[in-house]
Amino acid sequence: MKVSSYFRKPLFKWIVAAIVFLIAVYGIAGFFVVPGIIGDKAQQFVSGKFQRKLEFEKISLNPFTLTATFDGMRLTEPGCEDDFASFDSLMVDLSSQSLFRMAPVIEEIRLVNPRVHLVRSARNHYNVDDFIAFAAEPKEDDSPARFSINNIQVENAVIEFDDFPQNKHHVVDELNVSIPFVSTIPSQVDIFVDLAINGRFNQEKIELTGKARPFFKDKDGTVNIRLDKINLPAYAGYLPVKPDFDLKDGKLSIDMEVGFGQRAEGQQGLTLEGNVVLESLLLAEPDGKPVLKIPEMTVRIAHSDVLSGKFDIGQVLLKGPEVYLDRNRAGQWNVERVARFSPADNTGKNHVGAAADASAGKKDSRPFSVSLGKLFVENGELRVSDQIHVVPADFSVRNFALDVDGIVLDVAEKNVTVDRMVSAGTEVRFVHGKLKFQENGKPTRKTVQKAANEIGERTGFGFRVGRFELNDWAVHFENHDAGKPVVTKVDGLTVALDNLSSDDKEPVQLSVKANVNQKGTIAIGGSMNLSPFGTDLDLDIRDVDVRFVQPYIEDFVNLSLKQAELTVKGKFHLAQAKTGMKGQFAGDAGISRLTTVDQLSRQPFVSWKVLSLKGIRADLAPLSVVVDQVRLNDLMARVILSSQGRLNLQDILRSESGGRKSLTESEEKNMVLNAGSSISSRIPENEGVAKKKGRPDYSIQIKKWWIGNGKIRFSDNFIKPRYTANLVDLRGTVSGLTTNPDKQAVVDVKGRVNGAPLVIAGSVNPLSERLSLDIRANVKGMELAQFSAYSGKYIGYGIDKGKLSFDVAYKVENDQLSAENALVLDQLTLGEKVDSESAVNLPVQLALSLLKDRNGVIDINLPIGGSLNDPEFSVGGIIFKVFVNLIQKAVTAPFSLLASIVGDTEELSWVAFDPGSYTLSESGQRKLETLARALEDRPGLRLEIAGKADPDADSTGLGKKMMMKKIREMKARRSGQDIGSQQVTVSDEEYPDLLKRLYGSEDFDKPKNWIGFSKSMPVADMEKLLSQHFAGKKDDLIRLANRRAQAVKDWLIEKGNISEERLFLLAGGLRKTEGTESGNRVDFSLK
Template identity: 40%
Template sequence: MTNIRTRLAPSLRNFSARPAVRRSAIGVFAFVVLLGLFGYFALPGIIKSQAEQLITEKLHRQTTIGKVEVNPYAMQVTIHDMKLLEPEGDAVFASFEKLMVNVSYQSLFRLAPVVQQVQLSAPYIHLVRKDATHYNIDDIIELINSQPPSPEPARFSVFNIELDKGRIEFDDRPAQTVHKIADLKIGVPFVSSLPSQVDVYVEPLLSASINGSPLLIKGKTHPFADTVDAVVDLNLDNMDLTSYLKYIPGTPHFKIPSARLDLHMTATFSQPKKQAPSLLLNGDIKLKSLQVNDESGNSIVKLPELSITLNEARVLSERFEIAKLSISGIAADITRKANGRFNFDNLLTPPAPSTAAAKTVAATTAPVAASASPTQAAAPAQAPAAFIFALAELDVRNASLRYVDEAAHPVLANIDKFDLTVRKIEVDTGKKIVTVNELASNQAGFALQQGKAGREAAVISKAGDINAAKKKTAAANDEPYIVNINKVDISNWSARLEDRSLKRPAVTVIEPLNLSMQNLSTRENARGQIDLKATVNKTGQLAVNGSVGMAPLHTNLALDFKSVDIMQLQPYFTDQVNILLTRADISGKGTLQVDQGKNDGLLGGFKGDLTLGNLATVDKLSTNEFLRWKSLTFGGMDVRLAPLSLSIDQVALNDFFARIIIDPTGRINLQDVKRSETVGRKSVTEEHKPATATPAVATSTAVLPPPKKSASEIPPIKIKKLTLQGGDIRFTDNFIKPNYSANLKKFGGTINGLSSDPDSSANVDLKGQVNSAPLAISGKVNPLKGDLTMDIKAEVHGMELAPLSPYSGRYIGYGIEKGKLSFEVAYQVENRILSAQNRLILEQLTLGNKLEGPGIPDLPVSFALALLRDRNGVIDINLPIGGSLDDPQFSVGGIIVKVIVNLITKAVTAPFALIGSLFGGGEELSNLEFDAGRAAINDAGETKLKSMAKMLLDRPALKLEITGRSDPETDREGLKKASIDRKVRALKLKDMVARGESADAGNVKVTSQEYPVLLKRVYKDADFKKPRNMVGLQKDLPVEEMEKLMIANTTISDDDLTALGNRRAQAVKDWLIGEGKVPDTRIFILGSKSGNQGAKDDAAKAKANRVDFSLK
């Protein structure tokens, strides 16, 4: 203390010694005291009254302040409980609990306001939108805008800005919605425009709850530096977006029950002086729980989550890049209405232009337009600046897409459990290039369903619809974008293609499906690579790989497909044919090359092999086999499109069967394969039965030859080799009464050098068996040139004549009991003129009784045969014929018959030679019995035939005659029962085909459990009167009664019995030749007998459903 006094003593003496200093100090002290008194006691009242008055006058709102506190020494002012009322009423417009402002003494030195601290507690603002364009703060905004601009930028510095407990209520009356911002907190550490402080970073903070969703914003900025830069962190969690849907402009025609938003973003802004600004975005945006429905509540889009990741995305530059776009669980439903519009076309009606807004715009823009120079007014609109949009990765998981087309041909498409990854997408609007680096998808299920055709496609003509011609013209004026896809990898997909527009749906299943593509592009002359592997309908294998191009169209593909089931194609043609495809598959391997040439024509073609295998067809009505083969192979095929040509190294048809039938009108069944619109359904295999057994009258029908074609009308065709193997052709002539049947078996051979070249001929070498008789065909032929040329020889040795009895009866008046035919024919056609040599050799020919009836010729046949036979009983004649193919009356068969008839007429009759006698061998071998109505050999019969074969082999000089018989009573009933069994098996076969199962007509087995059900359906379809109950409905009957009624209403003709006897005889002969190894030359079939006609006394005691044996 003493030291202090000692040090201050000189100063006090100086102060006392200087009156002026003393007076100044007292004045300063007094000023400070008065200032404190004024600041503490007078200034608060002045500030309160002046502030209330000033704010009320300026804002036209009643203003009240609870209390004002002033600390003049701290240069601090605090205002408590300030309220602003609405211009009308007592509602609070704005308020706060406390505002504290602390001014720094540096303001005196910097000659600019420097605020040390600003605190605002519990501020509140009530905003009201009265209508579409008016708010309760319109007058305040107008007042602010009316203030003149400051000539110089304001100079200030404010530290420690704090706002807490803020609230904002926005009452949107047109939308009938109130939005609330609560817990608003703002913190700005520093903001300054003073030159010495503009380079200091300002780090503001804002947090709030917006309608219950938390929001957090942090930042760092240089707001007044020469280089303006700022960094803002924005965090928004679980924001409900449905509250803001009412602000979508226009009238929405959709509903969004749910939609939420998460936002975690950092924005970095920078603008150096006199340079372009830049804005970088980093962070994540998540759209969650989005549901979009149409006005009826039908779902359009369900999106559980969409996430956007930004990594230094440059918003204001020429390139904007999204690091990742993730879509999870999206389910989209797209519908094309019957009128051609989609379900999303009219989701939003654009708002009508506001009259007030239009007037405002007109008033604002009128001076500008008036002041514009003519050059500016006439300047065309500038094209938008080039821009590059990039997406580093698109990741779609568990997506489902559904497309429904309700137009004329309804279509339903689904993709379930769809995953997709797309990497490095870039869209360059300047260069008009879209680039995708990689697209990958794994394990997706695709289903496409074509519905039944409805009404005609709607014609769209209402206002606002697309004018196709204008659209095409406009598109032609715009340069299209070039799309480049570097890599596509689709694996383990499945596809189900179902066409329900047909009577029976056609279904194709492809699973799995793997597709890989590289370097796809729409750029001109670009070439990409494709590699496809798939399994079709469980068994078929498909592989495609090669190059493709789109501008112009180009393909160079290696194709390899094996055992692809084509049964699914049957519904497309089944209504046009009378046959049913029961199985078929296709295989092939080759190269498909197609290029788009000038005038959009296609060039190129296919080179490779193609096989149509395991084909089987049946008659739709009778289910009899019609056509089948094991394989039809086209090897070394070369098909050219322009000009059209076909070259094949080898065509091979293996193990084939065909049924050829001439109906009672003389029409061949091949003509009825295609269904006639007038006739409708018709059997192509059923033997049509006449009403009576009257023999047909011999008539001739002129058949015009096909029109002559010039060589120029036929495209170049070349088939180097045609191979046939294992052929079986069954021929039935129902035009002849009784009917005739023949089998051409083991038919095969080669035809080499088929060509449409008029100077070429193909070499023919074919062999087979006609009713067990060997057949050989050889020579040259060219059926592909404009005019047929042919030099063919054919020969048959040892063909049975008894089955030809219907023809001999018609043309010479006698049936044939026995005989063998060998013939050698030579046919030559040149310049449409036929010349032929026909050498016939008849052995052991034995005729039956003379036939009587209308149209039966009366010829001296017996004498003629006696003259023609040599000492060995052989007839050897040569019948040359000839004629023009252009003669409509020309017929090879007709000429041969005429020659034979003339030969017999001119001959002298002779006694008929009969040789042979019975050879005893035991009564047990004299005949072979069959089950009633059947021609199949049973176990007991095979035992007899084994003994018969042994006896014939032991006695080589003996010949065997076989006479087929039928019992008019028991066989007639047996055939009726067999007819029922055949219909039951036919119905089961149809069911199997309808289920997509392969089946052979001859091997269909019906179990005892299936038989009653199938019989009931056959009974229901039968065309006869059936017992009915009291209400007129068809009665359900036991199996036995249904069979009795069906048998009673089935008609079996005498011709059927005759045919049964022939089949029995042929079955026995085939067994003896095949199983018994008896030479064909030692076995003869005699004419079929009815009952015990012509039987000896001992044989007459046996049942008539048998065959009789006799030895010669």
């Protein structure tokens, strides 16, 4: 059969016609019917399921090319006309292979200008909640549908997100998505699907590329994420917790490859590799004060398996980081304040803290480790402001650089290891005033230890650093507490630590070198253990300025350092023991160019050129120091010995009771003596102090101390008024200086005091709490004119000339003091009278005349003694009392003083005569001999002589004398002799008869007998009556007194060799006998 005839058959025509019809129907349905049905069904589904309105401007379907185009789609929000989503067009090209694959195979999908508007209306409520709920509904068949989609393209998409709780509006625009292929068909699931997404997120560029096999058994793939300078503050509100700091600025850039997949064993896999760059980071407190600035930080992450807990960071680079630490007056640091978190507004309950608490203390069984190949810090800065101190402290670090190699963090093993840490060229600056520390200003080792233990218990981590280095650091200390800033500059600081570890079994090797203030050097080397803490160090410190320690010792001493340079060379060992910290030092030390002042008066206290200590052996607990040799050159010091025998050097350290005490202000009491005051009222009030008995709880021994070219301004308050002297050119030794109260140091020092030679020798224990001394000091020929102002204040006269030599000896044993104060004043000549309230109210000129010998020398010895424990005992008071008594004795009993000077005890102020006589007796002549010797040795004294007559005894004596004269005259007449009555002698046999004749011849009332005649009387009665009859009258008594005075004067001139110019007669007078003091005598007074 021919083909043409076959086509002409009716059956064929019917078949063709049917096919044409079907094609026509297929075309009409595809072009005109199906698009409407699709649109209606879609609208009905969306409206019924989601209460949203779905609209299309046009739906086009080409049944022959199997392409569909949806134009002008618009989807509204539920129950309103607001747009939720829209696009300009969506083109879907279905492949004819779908028939053979028995699954949809799409050649191409292209979506143009889609727009989506997402809204978060409240916490956990979005405008897509209905879609999410629909997607979460359980499906009858969870197996993935078979499909193959190729050439997926999204062009110029826009996603807007309004976050009303955060009051934020986010926009993703210019979004383009390209996915070449995705399929669940078994023969294609092992083919990688490539992904390319790019666009902008809030004006910042984003880019994601990658490949994956989402339906392959491993579901593996990679995604390359590129984010360019994302503005972090815009997203701080989406943190799960709300921090107490403000993220002021920060740009995040990410170039990261994220790998993912599922292994055959069902384990998930997630890897990271790439770079993270953080720029312009600024964290601040709520008030705007900065806490952290990071201009740039780059983190280079090597291939890291996240879910396996293994992070490998190749390098971290920090450029110019700035850290600001600030502590307020409440003692809280800003990092503590900003590290607190509270629930964020966009979350429910804050579970972060609870989760952390629940997991605390539990060891994570999952392995987790971080290794860091390199850490670089360039040009870092740290600034610290501490407001807790009286004057805020400022601490800053500049140009901080850090290079760290080989960091490994193993969380499972709780261990951190670092191969090497190096920091170079950093500058540190610390400026502060008065510092305030915890525990009443006294930081303790227990406080530091407790803090360290708490950190260890809290973290539980161990660490090890192979080598830690600081190279060429510079540290600037500046203290403003003392007014003028004290500046200490440390440069060239090099620190090296080897094997720094939390393992206490391995010691740390330590090396420190530095220059201090361009002159001093520090070199420390050795080993150190962290737990328990201990060190074995070699110290070599030379000429280091230590003025910086003054603010830290200010409250414990009474002096201030103006200059001091420390040198130490030796071995230092320190170890923590159960009973406390133990330590030893062996070596040499010294302080040179020292200058100190009194904290209160700001007057110079102690300075020297060199203080060198050789052969030191010191223990910390209990404190014990032994020094073989000490050399002190060019000393200048203010030394004061108190009225209790305490040196001001013992008050350098403040007492436990606290309070400052002047080291340079000497004791001065009011020494004004009123005319009518008693001696006891003139003695300075005792300043007794309680003395601590027994041995101290420390031990100090200095075997030999050499002193050269010393200068000391010394005030001795043992003597009141106080004595001050300038001691120069001091040289000598002190041997065996110790705190042992049973031993004394031997002193042998020579020098000059106020220009005169000085020698000090003896023994003393000034370091002992219980004073013991046996010291003798002497000075020869000190000029006194230089003390004219001093003498004018206390004795009321200046000094024109004179020299002083003294020899003093003090001995204190068992709190009993005995002292000798021998003073020799040569040619002391007082000047003009000086008005002074402190001057003694005594005739000083007279006293000096009494004390001066013929050569103009005054030699005085003032011995004292007493118990230092007696609250009424005052060394200065006793010496002053002895001195004042000496002056008073010169006034009230000058002749007793003269007698004691010439070695006699007899009273020389008067000479007695027999009643009625002016002839010197033998005893009277002996007195005059003693008085003459004293006057001869004191040519400056003048003697006044006053004769006295007793109205009773001398009157009777004159009468008896007249009676004897008449008896002698009567005998001379009877014998016819022509001689004076004084040459007539009357024998005992003759006397009664002559007396009777004289009695009868004199006319006066006589006793009568019974017949009226004169009564016969015994010899004694006749003597009495005749003596009364011839008794002298007043004129006779005055003449007798004057003749007595003349007799004494004549004797002193003729036999005593006293010049007449020094003797003065006073008018005679009457004086009755009172007690043992007779009136018939001659009185003396001195001028």
